[in-house]
Amino acid sequence: MSSNSVIVRRTAVAAPALMFGYGVLRFLDGRDGDRGNGPAWDAGHVAFFAAMVLFGVLAVALRPIAPAWARRTGTVAATLALAGVGCFLWVIAGDLSEGFREAAPLPEALRTGGAALFPLGMLMLLGLLVAARRAPVWSPLLFGAGIAAITVNLDLLPIASLVILAALAPLARRDDAADRRDDAHARGGDVAGRGGDVAGRGGRHAARRYENNAPVREVSREAVRAHFKAAI
Known part of the structure; x- marks a missing residue:
C-alpha cells in the first residue's frame, strides 16, 4: 500500500x-453581542466554506486507502461524507447570501439530518484506516469528540477545530513504513527481473556452446569410423 498522498497530507491540516x-x-464578530453582517462574519464563513470543500476532497482521497476487503464500505463512507459536506455548503452559502437562502432554502429533512452525514462518513473512513493500520485507534475517537463539542456549543468551535486537527494529524505524516514496503517490493521485482535476464543469457550462452561443439563431435565420430574401417 502506498504512502499517504500529498492531497491527504495537505487537506488533513488545511481543512481543520x-x-x-x-x-x-x-x-x-460576536464580541459586540451581534453576529452577522460584518467583515469578520463574511470572512469567517468564507473560511468555513473552504474548510468544508477541503474536507470533501479529503474524504474522496481517503477512500482508496481503505483496505481492499472494504472498498465498497469506503465508497459508501466517502459518499455519506460528501453528502454531508454538500448540506454544509448549502447552509453556508445561505448565510453569506440572503438571496440564495430565499431562492433555494435547504429542505427541512436535510436541515435536520443532512449535515450529520459528514461526520458519520468521516468516522467510517477513519475506522477503516484504523483497520488497515494506517491511523491510530484514537484518531476517530478524537474526531468524534471534536464534532460532539461543536454540536454542544458553537462557541467551542476553535477548541473543537484543534481537536479535529489532532485527530487528522497522523494522516498529515508520510507513511514511512509503507514507503519502505513499497521500496522493498520494487527492489525485489528488480532483482527478480535481473535474475531472469541472467538466466536467459546463461541459457543462450549454453545453446551457442552446444551448437559450436556439435560439428566437432560429428567430425570426431566420422574420424573414428574411418579409422576403424582402415584398421579392418
Whole structure:
C-alpha cells in the first residue's frame, strides 16, 4: 500500500486549520453581542466554506486507502461524507447570501439530518484506516469528540477545530513504513527481473556452446569410423 498522498497530507491540516479560523472570526464578530453582517462574519464563513470543500476532497482521497476487503464500505463512507459536506455548503452559502437562502432554502429533512452525514462518513473512513493500520485507534475517537463539542456549543468551535486537527494529524505524516514496503517490493521485482535476464543469457550462452561443439563431435565420430574401417 502506498504512502499517504500529498492531497491527504495537505487537506488533513488545511481543512481543520480553516475551520479554526472560522471559529476565531466568529468569536471576534460576536464580541459586540451581534453576529452577522460584518467583515469578520463574511470572512469567517468564507473560511468555513473552504474548510468544508477541503474536507470533501479529503474524504474522496481517503477512500482508496481503505483496505481492499472494504472498498465498497469506503465508497459508501466517502459518499455519506460528501453528502454531508454538500448540506454544509448549502447552509453556508445561505448565510453569506440572503438571496440564495430565499431562492433555494435547504429542505427541512436535510436541515435536520443532512449535515450529520459528514461526520458519520468521516468516522467510517477513519475506522477503516484504523483497520488497515494506517491511523491510530484514537484518531476517530478524537474526531468524534471534536464534532460532539461543536454540536454542544458553537462557541467551542476553535477548541473543537484543534481537536479535529489532532485527530487528522497522523494522516498529515508520510507513511514511512509503507514507503519502505513499497521500496522493498520494487527492489525485489528488480532483482527478480535481473535474475531472469541472467538466466536467459546463461541459457543462450549454453545453446551457442552446444551448437559450436556439435560439428566437432560429428567430425570426431566420422574420424573414428574411418579409422576403424582402415584398421579392418
